[in-house]
Amino acid sequence: MVTADQGRAELRAHAHDALTRARTRTLALSDCVEDAELTAQHSPLMSPLVWDMAHIGNQEEQWLLRAVGGEAPLRPEIDSLYDAFEHPRAERPALPLLPPDEARSYLAKVRGHAFRVLERAELAGRPLEADGFAFGMIAQHEQQHAETMLITHQLRRGPAALSAPPPPAPPDGSGPLSSEVLVPAGPFTMGTDDDPWALDNERPAHRREVPAFCIDTVPVSNAAYLRFVENGGYADRRWWSAAGWDHVRRNGLRAPLFWRREHGGWWRRRFGVREPVPEAAPVMHVSWYEADAYARWAGRRLPTEAEWEKAARHDPGTGRDLRFPWGEAEPGADRANLGQRHLGPAPVGAYPQGASPLGVRQLMGDVWEWTSSDFAAYPGFTAFPYREYSEVFFGPSYKVLRGGCFGTDPVVARATFRNWDHPVRRQIFAGFRTARTPAPEEAA
Template sequence: MHTHPGRGLNPAEAVDLLTEARARTLLLVAPIESGDLIRQHDPLMSPIVWDLGHIAHFEEVWLVESFERGPDGSEGLRGIYNPFENPRAVRDRLPLPDPPAALAYMAEVRARALVNVMRMDPGAPDPLSRDSFAVRLVLQHEYQHGETILQTLQLKQGTPYRAPRAFHHPDPVLDVDGEAMVRVPGGVYPIGTDDRSQAYDNERPAFEVELPPYRIDRAPVSNARFLRFVDEGGYEREEFWSAEGVAWLREAGARAPKHWERRGGEWWTRTFDRVAPLDPRHPVCHVCYWEAEAFARFEGKRLPTEFEWEVAAAWDPATGRTRRFPWGDESASIVLANVDQLAFGTAPIGAYPRNVSPLGCYGMIGDVWEWTSSPFEGYPGFTAFPYPEYSEVFFGNEYRVLRGGSWATRPGAVRNTFRNWDYPIRRQIFSGLRCAADD
């Protein structure tokens, strides 16, 4: 659904968006048995029942307590749903509610939140209410946890998750040369945004950066391209790997992207309940930063910085301005890009011909998050809002930035300026890459 960034939401719009977001969350978890909601399927991920309770608790903080008591009246995230006091690896040992109790908590909080939303003034001077920021904050949080839940379900133990697929990808109609690169002229370019209706604090403020000329892949790296790296011994040849990458490689014992499986001399992939031969036309998925970095070296290239990525996605030389999305300012949808979850997997490169930037880069929104070489840092003039624990506590070289969203990303949680971040070792995320090179 359209989240109408840049302006306040009227009460009916806010209620509709919150209702739709909750319906999607419940749709994703409906096929899951109670025991699988409680079970921790991998130490990297939470029990799904924790995610459900955390979604409700976050909403309680920002649409109930902060509204009723003022922005300083809430105690913030606390108890079993405080993610900093309770990291993922220990959440299965918390006194979590059973699934019916978690769902009841979600419903009870939602009823209280909707009363406040109906009275909220998007023209109020306080920054939480102004332009409906608090509503969009809660929306994006639920959207993002939906993607997190899907990551967990891809790792699910036992019987595979029966994905409720609702549509199929269109056939490729655009012949994208996966080996081609786009040249971006050197110059001074705008980065980030000053939007305060939807953008997170780490996307703000807008500023300018000077970049030398560079080249960037026209399309994300395909399975076919990555397969060459695998077949030519890329996982055994340490010359392609950084010292940190070699350490990860030795510990992980990886020989291919996660969820690739060798069967009778051919590679197969698993996506939830479907196992199929590797499709060379799709973007590679489930690679960590070290794998992406090594592949780029294998091709004689490198990973782009996040600023190079954003310029390639957003800059329009014809107008001298940036776009909110590669195709323009129209919000993301399943017509424009492979987003919004319900196809449950990547699409062949070329299936969404309008998903191209003014500079000629294809597929920069949706399908797979793309690793960049940039550590996660605040922009010049960064100010934490509405709380430091969203972005600021993660700043530093420990994390790498990913851009562009994936097939599992809701349209309201992706845009050219959106910054995701994760540890370089993470492969459970729906992540791929595109390469860059000095010009």
């Protein structure tokens, strides 16, 4: 039997590891370029990398040092500079930001205090401290910003600054894949009350009755999406919502972001490298409008958020709802493409060991997947520990994405985690899979 002291020691070690892994990644994404690249704004859609660095430290100071540790502020004068709601991304380069060396020093100083707070924390009692929630929240926050920094690296011009081995191909002998699976009608538990580091928008767990539906076994590939492009999909009003068609016309969209047609073929730019579009990989850098249009063209639709989560978590054979598609074990390199181990998604059909009980693959990692659903509160939602994490974004302006991508860390990757963004966004590492409502005789 694990004693209370042993349990706290294990929780401290888990939090320490999550925080350390996040910081290692933050520094790797900032140390690989010159300081001038850190202070530049590579796109008005993104902050300068140096803003993300100090913002990460400021959030850690506010929540771990001040809120949990009760310590006096280290740098209260910079709180407003690094308030994401006070200063839009496009305006941040004009702010008196900490220069790179000072930002690094600030990160290190805050982290030293945070580890001391962790060592003396009870990790019980008040909700912010129970089960190490605040430490998990900050580790997840840093990893989410590391992913936005990775997006900035994709948007920056110039020679490649990052490298990683290619993702694995589907193993030989992994078996033929059907194009879709039928998910039977019935209830499942959506959201969670059990995961101690789950964020407020994942709570509370609640029962959902979901009619039968069919969902793609794998994400839509570049090859499949290319057929839509070359079939004139971007020029055909029939496939687009009114808002989507207006967006396509006003911005002259013809293909996914970073794609170019050259010398009789399609090429893309990926982290400073120019390469042919890999047809076997999931399509990426498409907006919700593009995903929705493709699905209509294919005679299908995007899955709802509830359908996506049921396909990813529910085991019809046992009636259980799992933490991950494959079960309860933490994500490993054999189950999902996560944690920036690679710099792109694996070919469709990879990671058979990460499949759901119904045989749906690549639900975690590779590409974020657009759903048809607006970002909304679950029944009984309570904002915690602050409204600005989720509640202020609820509404029809944001669409839900699920599953994580190759740049998502495992501390964030769980089948209940919810991401959201505007339907026009294309710089994010987003793709999709499609679904359909089966005929009554199919669902019987």
